[in-house]
Amino acid sequence: MRNQIAAANWKMNLTFQKGEKLLDEILAAGIKLKQHQQVIFAVPFPYLLMARSEVEEEKNYYTAAQNCYHKKNGAFTGEVSAEMLHSLAIPYCIVGHSERREYFKETNEMLADKLNLCLEYFITPIFCCGEPLPIRESKMQNQFVQTQLQESLFHLTAEQITNIIIAYEPIWAIGTGKTATTDQAQEMHAFLRSILANQYGQTIADQISILYGGSVKANNAKELFDCRDVDGGLVGGASLIAQDFLEIIKGLK
Numbered sequence: 001m002r003n004q005i006a007a008a009n010w011k012m013n014l015t016f017q018k019g020e021k022l023l024d025e026i027l028a029a030g031i032k033l034k035q036h037q038q039v040i041f042a043v044p045f046p047y048l049l050m051a052r053s054e055v056e057e058e059k060n061y062y063t064a065a066q067n068c069y070h071k072k073n074g075a076f077t078g079e080v081s082a083e084m085l086h087s088l089a090i091p092y093c094i095v096g097h098s099e100r101r102e103y104f105k106e107t108n109e110m111l112a113d114k115l116n117l118c119l120e121y122f123i124t125p126i127f128c129c130g131e132p133l134p135i136r137e138s139k140m141q142n143q144f145v146q147t148q149l150q151e152s153l154f155h156l157t158a159e160q161i162t163n164i165i166i167a168y169e170p171i172w173a174i175g176t177g178k179t180a181t182t183d184q185a186q187e188m189h190a191f192l193r194s195i196l197a198n199q200y201g202q203t204i205a206d207q208i209s210i211l212y213g214g215s216v217k218a219n220n221a222k223e224l225f226d227c228r229d230v231d232g233g234l235v236g237g238a239s240l241i242a243q244d245f246l247e248i249i250k251g252l253k
């Protein structure tokens with residue numbers, strides 16, 4: 001079975017102390033993950049070491065960065081490189097979240113560079129794609145995400161692509177409380193898998209975890225995760241509340 005993943009994206013929320021307490025509460029619940037299940041906490045940069053040491057002893061619980069820079073190193077004050085993350089033994093990094101695309105003008109080409117750097121430094125990227133509302137309303141969502149994948153992902157080799165996690169996050173669903181229906185999610189995830197299959201073959205496409213993100217909550221996670229091509233979720237708001245995120249973890253296949 002493909003890896004089934006609950007990934008928390010804290011964004012720019014929580015103080016260090018509150019973050020530590022939240023992790024303590026989640027881990028204290030003692031949910032034992034199955035072999036194919038993973039929980040990933042994408043925390044702010046200054047909390048990475050704390051989070052890494054919190055999850056260190058827990059099987060299949062991991063830490064992620066929320067971003068890295070698209071250049072290898074150099075005079076880029078305030079930025080964090082993939083190599084730096086690797087030197088802290090951080091195994092995952094979100095790449096191309098829609099907030100970064102929008103507010104920090106990240107382009108598909110820049111994201112291709114980030115993916116290359118992550119892979120060079122043995123970091124598994126969680127690559128985000130997804131369409132804004134006007135594109136969904138004009139029924140152009142498939143072409144839109146296909147271009148995102150083509151321009152950021154499809155230069156990768158078959159071996160590299162199996163080290164990527166994809167998160168489909170329709171922008172109209174992020175932080176809005178307006179979750180995609182299970183039909184909308186399954187339809188898009190099946191489409192994503194079909195274009196991965198066209199590019200890399202069905203066997204490879206079947207190995208790639210595709211997460212859904214956009215107002216995943218305790219009360220809708222399980223029905224979304226039960227969809228055939230949905231392999232878990234990337235969760236913002238609901239990952240900040242221990243009980244809610246615990247329910248979401250329990251919803252994994």
Ligand code: PEP
Nearest residue numbers: 174175213214215236237
């Ligand atoms: C996200 O941050 O990627 C996200 C999906 O946020 P939310 O769950 O709050 O919609």
